[in-house]
Amino acid sequence: MSRHYAITTPIYYVNAEPHIGHTYTTVVADTLARYHRLAGEETFFLTGTDEHGDKIAEAAARDGLEPKAFTDRISGIFRDTWDEIGISYDRFIRTTDADHIRAVQTLLTRVHDQGDIDFREYEGLYCVGCERFLTDRDMVDGLCRDHERAPERRKESNYFFKMTRYFDWLGETLEAQPDLIRPERYRNEVLAMLREGSGLDDLCISRPKSRLTWGIELPFDADYVCYVWFDALINYLAGMGYPDDPAFEVRWAAAEHLVAKDILKPHGVFWPTMLRAAGLPLYQHLNVHGYWNVDDRKISKSLGNMISPLAMREQYGFDAFRYFLLRDMSFGLDASFTEEALVTRINADLANNLGNLVSRTLNMTARYCDGQVPEPDGAGAEEEHVRDASVEAARAVDEHMRRLEPNRALAAIFALVDATNRYVDARAPWKAAKDEARMGEVRTTLHTCCQALHSIALLLGPFVPDTAEEILARLGCSGALASARLPDTAAAFDAPAPGTSTRKGEALFPRVEAP
Ligand SMILES: [Zn+2]
Known part of the structure; x- marks a missing residue:
C-alpha cells in the first residue's frame, strides 16, 4: 500500500490580498506536496479562504457589497494568484462551501450531543478586531493589545465549548509526543499557555444572530451562528472529506499543518481539544514558522510593504523569488526580506x-x-x-x-x-x-x-x-x-544515457542589478 501525505496551509482570511507571509506558507506547502509526490506518496494539498465573521461583514459593508459578493471577489484573488504562480493544490476550500458548512454542523452536533457545549450568560470586554471577549492579559492600558482600540462592555448569552476539561490531556500529549508541535520553541509556548492559564478559558463558540448573521448557523439553535475560529479550523477536516468521504480517514491520518506563529494558539490549543472532543485523531504535526519582516519592519498595509507575489514574478521570475523565500528563512525563525x-x-x-x-x-x-x-x-x-x-x-x-x-x-x-x-x-x-x-x-x-x-x-x-x-x-x-x-x-546517478541529445540555451538566470 502506498504511503499517504496531506499538507495544509491555513485558510487565509479574506480581509487582505496575498502578501509575502501568505506566499511563504503556500510555497512551503507546495514544495512539500511536490516533494512527497516525487517520493511516490499519495499526496493531498489543501488551501483556501476563511470568509465568515464580523470583520468580513464590516469590510463588505464598507465596500457596499453583500458579504458573499465581497468574499467571492477576494477569495477569487487568492485562488487566481496561486494558479498564476503554479501552486499545485488539490483542493481550494472556502468556508462558504456547502460541504464545509455541513462538516461544521456535523462536528458541532457531535460535540454538543456528548455534553461538551453548554449555554452561559457572559459579561465582559469585547474587541471587535479580535471578534471575542478580552481577558486582562489581552489588554494594555485599557486597550486591546493587538488592535490598540478600546473594547466595548457587552453582556451576552452564548454557547461555550468546554475546552478546559481537555487541558490536562493536551499537556500530557505534548509531553508524550514532543514533536507534535515543531520546532520545539512553539511546543514550549503551548505548554506555557496551558500551565499559566494565559487567560485561556472555555471557548465561546457562538454569536447571536441579532448582532451577526454572516456565519454558519448552529445546528442546535437557529438564533446563533458559529464563532469564526471554530468554523475555520474545521476546514481541515471538511477539505479532506469529513464526515463521510471514504478518502477522509487515510488523508486525515497523514495530516500535516503549516501555520505562521501568530495563529499558534488556535492551532495548538483550540484545535487539538476540538478534535479530542469530536473523537477524532490529532494531526501528525503542527509546523510553525516565523514572520517575514520587510526592510526590517513588520509588514503592514499602511507601510505598503506587503510584497505582492505577482509583482515579484513580474520583476524577477517566480522561481527566483520562490528560491529566496525557501532558502533565506530558517523554518521556525523570523527572516528579513530586502x-x-x-x-x-x-x-x-x-x-x-x-x-x-x-x-x-x-x-x-x-x-x-x-x-x-x-x-x-x-x-x-x-x-x-x-x-x-x-x-x-x-x-x-x-x-x-x-x-x-x-x-x-x-x-x-x-x-x-x-x-x-x-x-x-x-x-x-x-x-x-x-x-x-x-x-x-x-x-x-x-x-x-x-x-x-x-x-x-x-x-x-x-x-x-x-x-x-x-x-x-x-x-x-x-x-x-x-x-x-x-x-x-x-x-x-545513471541518466542521461550516452547519446542523448542536449541543447544549449539562454542563461538560465541572467544576473540582475540591485534596485
Ligand atoms: Zn483586538
Missing part, C-alpha cells in the same frame, strides 16, 4: 553557481561532443566523489524535508552544485580538449557533469519546478520528473 538580499541570492546561487554549471556543461558538450551526452572513458576517484556527493545530497534532502527544514534541503542541493563545479575546475576539460589524446578524459568529465546536473534538477524539482523542467529539457530528459522517485532516482 530586494538587495533577493538580488544577492539570485546572482550568487542561481546565476553564478547553478547557472554557470548548466551553461559550461552544455556549452562544452555542444562543442566537444556534438551536443550529445558522451560515452565515458572509465571513471576514477574524482568521478566517484561527484557520485557520492549526489547520493549524499539526495539522502540529506529527504531527511530535511521530513523534518520541515526546506532551507537546509536547499543547502544540501547546492553543496552538490558546488562539488560539481569544483570537479569541472579541477578537470579543466577546456584544456584537455586541446590535446586529441585526452579526449577520453573530456568525455568522462562531461558525462559526469551531465549526470550530476540531472540529479540536481530532479532534487530541485519541488523547490523551483520551472527551472528544474528547463534543465531536464536541455539535458534531453523532458518529463523525467514525472517518473522520478526521490530520493532513489536522484541518487542513482
